[in-house]
Amino acid sequence: MQETRIPDIHIPEPERFRSQAYLDVLDKNSSEQTCQIETTAISAMHASAERHYPLEACGLLIGRMQTGVWHIDEAREVPNLNSERAADRFILDPDAYRKTDRELVGSGREIIGIYHSHPDCPAKPSPTDLSAAWDGFAYIIVSTCNGAAADTRCWALNASGDRFQQIDLQDSQTRGD
Numbered sequence: 001m002q003e004t005r006i007p008d009i010h011i012p013e014p015e016r017f018r019s020q021a022y023l024d025v026l027d028k029n030s031s032e033q034t035c036q037i038e039t040t041a042i043s044a045m046h047a048s049a050e051r052h053y054p055l056e057a058c059g060l061l062i063g064r065m066q067t068g069v070w071h072i073d074e075a076r077e078v079p080n081l082n083s084e085r086a087a088d089r090f091i092l093d094p095d096a097y098r099k100t101d102r103e104l105v106g107s108g109r110e111i112i113g114i115y116h117s118h119p120d121c122p123a124k125p126s127p128t129d130l131s132a133a134w135d136g137f138a139y140i141i142v143s144t145c146n147g148a149a150a151d152t153r154c155w156a157l158n159a160s161g162d163r164f165q166q167i168d169l170q171d172s173q174t175r176g177d
């Protein structure tokens, strides 16, 4: 579902997304890695993104990481602590992170990524997203337009850790596993 978008929805692209600073965030080389996500997790993430529109929603992506493939089975919303700039920045609640992390100990599942929404902006990472990114994590961005999820893309840091590479996002149900 890489590049998926609902037809006829125009996703605005503010000028800054065409600036060099934004272009420098993206690695043009394609990644060998894939991200498989359960339909229920996609639905939860989209509902969360739509509920918070026109503000940014954020949450944890939970599942298993196996040989370069992220298997996400749950998207769990957590509070965005950035009330001042909640339209274009998110600060994921560290207490919610720690609580979930503790809860998952011994379960075989762990936090393997983070999602957030981009209200009326492309599902592409910003320089701020890059500066906050962790190695080995999957970053899913949901573009919300007029209150509806319009595009969903997955990103991860490249091998040198200086740019985001787009990761092929696959619905695990449609693959039959």
Ligand SMILES: [Zn+2]
Binding pocket: 116, 117, 118, 125, 126, 129, 141
């Ligand atoms: Zn962002």
